[in-house]
Amino acid sequence: MNFAIVGQKSSSVAWEDLRSERKKKQRRGGDLNKIAPSKKSARDFSWARILFELASKLFLAGVVIYLLYASYNFLTSDPRFQITDVTFSGNHALLENQLLEWLGQVHGGNLFAYDLSRASERLAEHPWVLSASVQRKFPQKIQIELTERVPYARIKFEKVFLMDNFGVILSEEKPEYRNLPLIVQPGVKPENFSGERVIQSLKTMHYFNKLSFFEKNPLDIAELKGHSRIIFSTRNRDLQIQMSMETLTEGFKKFMIVLDTLEDDTVKIQMIDLSFKDQVVVRDRISAHSTSMKTPTN
Numbered sequence: 001m002n003f004a005i006v007g008q009k010s011s012s013v014a015w016e017d018l019r020s021e022r023k024k025k026q027r028r029g030g031d032l033n034k035i036a037p038s039k040k041s042a043r044d045f046s047w048a049r050i051l052f053e054l055a056s057k058l059f060l061a062g063v064v065i066y067l068l069y070a071s072y073n074f075l076t077s078d079p080r081f082q083i084t085d086v087t088f089s090g091n092h093a094l095l096e097n098q099l100l101e102w103l104g105q106v107h108g109g110n111l112f113a114y115d116l117s118r119a120s121e122r123l124a125e126h127p128w129v130l131s132a133s134v135q136r137k138f139p140q141k142i143q144i145e146l147t148e149r150v151p152y153a154r155i156k157f158e159k160v161f162l163m164d165n166f167g168v169i170l171s172e173e174k175p176e177y178r179n180l181p182l183i184v185q186p187g188v189k190p191e192n193f194s195g196e197r198v199i200q201s202l203k204t205m206h207y208f209n210k211l212s213f214f215e216k217n218p219l220d221i222a223e224l225k226g227h228s229r230i231i232f233s234t235r236n237r238d239l240q241i242q243m244s245m246e247t248l249t250e251g252f253k254k255f256m257i258v259l260d261t262l263e264d265d266t267v268k269i270q271m272i273d274l275s276f277k278d279q280v281v282v283r284d285r286i287s288a289h290s291t292s293m294k295t296p297t298n
Helices: 011-077 096-103 116-124 195-209 245-263
Strands: 085-089 129-137 141-148 151-156 160-164 169-172 182-184 219-225 229-234 240-244 269-273 279-284 290-294
Touching (some): 085 096, 096 116, 116 129, 116 141, 151 195, 182 195, 195 229, 195 245, 229 245, 240 245, 245 279
Parallel strands (some): 085 141, 151 182, 182 219, 240 269
Antiparallel strands (some): 129 141, 151 160, 160 169, 219 229, 229 240, 279 290
């Protein structure tokens, strides 16, 4: 009996198939080897580009910094920007040479290096200066605008000083301000001075002088006695008004109540005391006796 073996390959054919399969594997391996270097080359190129861009940015930053430095060095050292002119506006009591001496060296400095903020702060420290503004004016000028304090009264310690309406001591008395009201505060030094009580006294004096009773002979001196009393004196020194610092408003109201009575006999009055709670004491200059006048209370 004969059997046919189907699909059985001869040994030579099997060997050829094995060799063919090996060649295919070798070709696939070669292809992989060809692909891998291309990926590696792409990664190398990407890093090179990043480094190049970084180096370019650093170079540009260096160029910008150098240009800025060169510009700053030019602006702060070139003699064309040297300060040759300083102008002031708004100053009346203060002279320009006084202000320049207070500020320190300005002329000859560099326009761009000059510290405007420090100059403004320095000017504001001056007793006479309320506010100051300092500006550059190209190419060689500094412009300064001032607002000065205005003398409001004179105040006497060991010497007579000028004071503004905020109670700030400005300087020693100047001849052109001798017509201002005088505040006398014995035993107090300028460094220990508090202007609040003085300002209250000056306001009260101002209210009195607005009355027709004081039109020809206004009050111009206020003397503080201790912590609670104040005595106002007229320009002719022939009338005094005494009040309590704690009741200035009430004292002024009491004076208004008795004003009609006083107008009939003003020549003889030496002193009016408004410091008591519900009465006014009037002292006669000729007879040197006192009379008490009750005032109504609300």
